[in-house]
Amino acid sequence: MIRSTLLWISENDWCKNTLPRYGFVRRAVRRFMPGETLEDALQAARAMADGHGISALITFLGENVADRAEAREVSRHYVHTAEAIAASGLDVELSIKPTHLGLDLGLDVAEENIRRLTEAATARGNWVWLDMEYSRYVDATLDLYRAIRADHPRFGICLQSYLHRTPADLESLIPLGPAIRLVKGAYAEPPDIALPVKADVDQAFFDQAVRMLAPDAREAGVRVGLATHDARMIRRVNQWAEANGVGPDAYEYQMLYGIADGEQRRLARESRGVRVLISYGAHWFPWYVRRLAERPANIGFVLRSLLPR
Numbered sequence: 677m678i679r680s681t682l683l684w685i686s687e688n689d690w691c692k693n694t695l696p697r698y699g700f701v702r703r704a705v706r707r708f709m710p711g712e713t714l715e716d717a718l719q720a721a722r723a724m725a726d727g728h729g730i731s732a733l734i735t736f737l738g739e740n741v742a743d744r745a746e747a748r749e750v751s752r753h754y755v756h757t758a759e760a761i762a763a764s765g766l767d768v769e770l771s772i773k774p775t776h777l778g779l780d781l782g783l784d785v786a787e788e789n790i791r792r793l794t795e796a797a798t799a800r801g802n803w804v805w806l807d808m809e810y811s812r813y814v815d816a817t818l819d820l821y822r823a824i825r826a827d828h829p830r831f832g833i834c835l836q837s838y839l840h841r842t843p844a845d846l847e848s849l850i851p852l853g854p855a856i857r858l859v860k861g862a863y864a865e866p867p868d869i870a871l872p873v874k875a876d877v878d879q880a881f882f883d884q885a886v887r888m889l890a891p892d893a894r895e896a897g898v899r900v901g902l903a904t905h906d907a908r909m910i911r912r913v914n915q916w917a918e919a920n921g922v923g924p925d926a927y928e929y930q931m932l933y934g935i936a937d938g939e940q941r942r943l944a945r946e947s948r949g950v951r952v953l954i955s956y957g958a959h960w961f962p963w964y965v966r967r968l969a970e971r972p973a974n975i976g977f978v979l980r981s982l983l984p985r
Contacts, residue, residue, distance in 0.1 A: 708934040708964060709737075709955045714757055717956040720933065721768050728941050730950050733805065733930065734761075735771040737957035740780055747778030747789050754793035762800040769803040771953060774817050783816055787823060794828045805832040805857055805901075811839060811869045818845065825854065832899065836861035837881040838870040846884055853897030857930055858884055860904070878909060885913050889922050900927035901951065905936040910943070924948045 710720035714736070721732035736754065741747045754770060761768045772793070778785035790806070797804045806821050808814065818833070825831045832855030835842050839861065849856065860877050861870060871877045881904065887893065888900045902913060910929065917926070928949025931940050943950045 708932065710933065712956055712958050714753075714760060714956060717954045718760065718764055718766065718768070720954050721766050722764070724952060725766055728944050730940060730944050730952055731767040731769075733769045733771045733951055733953045735773070735807070735953060735955050736776070737955050738776040738959040739773050739809065740775045741778055742780055744778065744781055744785060747776075747781060747785060750776055751789035751792045755796040758793065758796040758800055758802055761802060769805060769951070770797055771805040771807055773807045773809060774813060774820060775809055779813060779816060779820075783819065786816075787820055790820060791824055791827075794824055794831055798828045798830055801830075803830045803832060803855065804828075805834065805855070808834040808836055808859075810863050811841075811865050814839070814841065814845070818849075821854075822852070825852065831855070832857060832901070834859060834903075835884070836863075836870075837884050838865070838877045840869065840871070842880070842884060843887075846887060850888075850893050850896055850898060855899035855901065856888060857901035857903055858888065878906070882909065882912060882916075885927075886916060889917060889920075889926060894922075894926060901930045902927055903930040903953075905931055905939065907936075907939055910939070914948075 710716045714734075717734045721734065724730040724732060734757070736750065736757070738750065741750065754772065757770060761770075770793070772790065774786050774790070777789040777793075790804075794804050806817060808817055821831065821833045825833075833849065834857045835846060835849075837858060837860050839845075846856070858881060860881050871880060885900070885902055888898050902910075904910065913927075914924075916922075917924070924947065928951055929940075929943055930951045930953060933952050933954045940950050940952060
């Protein structure tokens with residue numbers, strides 16, 4: 677019930693326009709993002725790299741852009757971001773949302789904008805990850821991915837383990853030798869579209885992780901990013917990998933800034949791949965509430981922020 681309520685809040689226009697004005701909400705979000713500017717994100721990435729040897733992803737928050745000029749400007753911002761990352765010398769990759777770059781305006785609009793930024797990143801030896809949004813966008817997002825990856829191999833895709841269709845989508849992608857970030861899924865979807873029970877989602881995540889680490893997938897060149905903060909899942913995957921002769925360099929864990937910091941550092945100390953997603957930008961509210969829905973225990977942090985200092 678808590679998760680459903682939070683997801684409803686993330687989609688409600690009144691909540692999106694009103695709640696971010698409250699100081700306690702803005703204070704609480706600081707746990708999950710270091711600031712609203714690119715400079716804030718790169719500074720946090722440098723601190724993690726210097727202090728703990730942890731790599732990063734960064735994403736400029738926003739979604740469902742309905743204006744062509746705005747979508748082009750987002751693309752230009754990412755071009756600038758690719759340049760700034762190269763100048764910084766940091767191991768920082770880019771993560772983008774297709775609707776932030778104009779997918780609601782048409783596949784051609786999104787492809788033009790994504791190609792622009794992907795070319796800039798590729799020219800600098802960097803990676804771009806295409807995020808996955810609501811289930812209604814999956815086919816279009818996969819079409820975008822296949823079209824652009826044909827020219828830019830340093831281009832990754834996100835799959836959501838809770839969708840019933842994901843095993844088939846995964847099988848269709850493996851022959852391409854793609855980079856895949858596997859997440860559990862953070863959008864409100866009906867049970868005929870997505871698994872409604874957490875235990876089933878967890879099992880699907882594990883099964884799909886194992887599939888990506890299978891010999892034929894590794895031979896095809898699949899790059900595996902496992903996006904989870906679940907310590908039990910991490911132990912389970914690591915134990916399976918060790919039992920099946922899969923080394924720690926065959927996959928990395930991708931986590932969120934401000935969540936499970938101790939687990940991130942433990943994995944880094946064990947020389948396991950860890951990459952932390954750092955988000956920035958003014959349009960943070962829907963993203964923030966979905967993070968709470970993924971891990972309702974974080975609501976305690978919000979409640980503590982209400983207390984006098």
